[in-house]
Amino acid sequence: MNEQFDSRLSGVPAKEAAGAELGDLRGGAMIRPSPLANHPGKLRAKAKRYLPVIVFDFLEGGSQDEVTLRRNREQLDALRLRQRVFDHAAIRNTRTTIFGLDASLPVALAPMGMGGAFHPQAELHAARAAESFGVPYCLSSLASSSIEEVADAVDTPFLFQLYLMKDREVNAALLQRAEDAGCSGLIVNVDTAVQGRRNRDLDNGVTIPLNLRIWHVLDVVRRPRWLIRYLRNKPTLGNLAPYAPGGDDLPSVSAWAEPRFKGAVSTADLEWLRRTWPRKLIVKGILDPDDAKIAADLGADSVVVSNHGGRQLDSAASTIEMMPRVREAVGDRIELILDSGVRSGFDVLKALGRGADGCLLGRAYMYGLAPYGERGVAAALHLIAQELDEAMTLTGTADVNALPDGLVFGP
Numbered sequence: 001m002n003e004q005f006d007s008r009l010s011g012v013p014a015k016e017a018a019g020a021e022l023g024d025l026r027g028g029a030m031i032r033p034s035p036l037a038n039h040p041g042k043l044r045a046k047a048k049r050y051l052p053v054i055v056f057d058f059l060e061g062g063s064q065d066e067v068t069l070r071r072n073r074e075q076l077d078a079l080r081l082r083q084r085v086f087d088h089a090a091i092r093n094t095r096t097t098i099f100g101l102d103a104s105l106p107v108a109l110a111p112m113g114m115g116g117a118f119h120p121q122a123e124l125h126a127a128r129a130a131e132s133f134g135v136p137y138c139l140s141s142l143a144s145s146s147i148e149e150v151a152d153a154v155d156t157p158f159l160f161q162l163y164l165m166k167d168r169e170v171n172a173a174l175l176q177r178a179e180d181a182g183c184s185g186l187i188v189n190v191d192t193a194v195q196g197r198r199n200r201d202l203d204n205g206v207t208i209p210l211n212l213r214i215w216h217v218l219d220v221v222r223r224p225r226w227l228i229r230y231l232r233n234k235p236t237l238g239n240l241a242p243y244a245p246g247g248d249d250l251p252s253v254s255a256w257a258e259p260r261f262k263g264a265v266s267t268a269d270l271e272w273l274r275r276t277w278p279r280k281l282i283v284k285g286i287l288d289p290d291d292a293k294i295a296a297d298l299g300a301d302s303v304v305v306s307n308h309g310g311r312q313l314d315s316a317a318s319t320i321e322m323m324p325r326v327r328e329a330v331g332d333r334i335e336l337i338l339d340s341g342v343r344s345g346f347d348v349l350k351a352l353g354r355g356a357d358g359c360l361l362g363r364a365y366m367y368g369l370a371p372y373g374e375r376g377v378a379a380a381l382h383l384i385a386q387e388l389d390e391a392m393t394l395t396g397t398a399d400v401n402a403l404p405d406g407l408v409f410g411p
Helices: 001-008 039-048 053-060 065-077 122-133 147-155 168-182 200-203 216-221 224-232 250-260 269-276 289-296 319-330 345-354 363-372 376-397
Strands: 025-027 089-093 097-098 101-103 106-109 139-141 158-163 187-191 280-286 302-305 333-340 358-361
Touching: 001 358, 025 106, 039 053, 039 168, 039 363, 053 200, 053 216, 053 363, 065 319, 089 376, 106 280, 106 376, 122 139, 122 147, 122 363, 122 376, 147 168, 158 168, 168 187, 168 250, 168 269, 168 280, 187 269, 269 280, 280 289, 289 319, 302 376, 319 333, 319 345, 345 376, 358 363, 358 376, 363 376
Parallel strands: 106 358, 139 158, 158 187, 187 280, 280 302, 302 333, 333 358
Antiparallel strands: 025 089, 097 101
């Protein structure tokens, strides 16, 4: 069992690691680290060395002075797990469901825009790794790869995340494409009425169009592996390119799309989506308990408690501090997923202990994807699985669906 588990999590593609049993972990044997990294910090360090500064900062940065970005991590770190020493479960279950899909771990891969800037065909790599590992994958409407390309790359259902456009015909066309591709759920972002100003990006000249500077060129040529991959696979926005007349490259499609995003999402928009979309409807970007109740009342199946990874309202609350309040407001009538700041299996267990049904991983898997592609995403998931198992063992937690009392405490 442990040998199968190790082979599945070592970064080997799915077809070469068939038969592994994830989510049912037995004590008494060490789970080997991934051959790509001994811990998640190594993947982040590799991504930082591999990516040009402006690309890494685009991934890593938050809005304004990054107060919320830091708060997400500080408040997760401040929480404590209750260590138990006389009640170790011989078998620990990490299997659950997220967005109605079976999951070997209580995590899903979050939608990440413009993945091709980090790795060629990034979304295909991430989707295949998620399928191999048995966790849900969410494709962004701002992805480099299209809905159809991802559907051709995997056999299991995935979710599609929509940024509403001003043109409802474009929205309807995107929904139809997602339905035709078999997407099992729709995620709609509601926290982007305006885009938070990202000072790192402005300092780096990351604007539309790009404010190219001599140091950009010098920095990029110091990273030949990234540069060669980028030039051979110049990314675009695969889902929006069909609607941008006369352009299928990233700068032209971005310039077409930017003034056409709707921004604020109203209750009328959610009502329209609920009438139009026949499957799971997930509302992402909620921090306030009253907003969570509104989403539930309008028919949402799930709410993602998120501050956009600290990239929108600076000085907003952290998601982990708001999760118990949102849970109290909606009770058990709706699934709650925690987003923003989750980096480890310890964070995942803390989130569950604070009332979440699961977590979205964003930067945590992109650190592996950027330098290594599919193998890097698998490595990131392997490390999180290893940490979650360790945390469950040392807290006497036998099942992620039935947590012991007092598991998490602190501020």
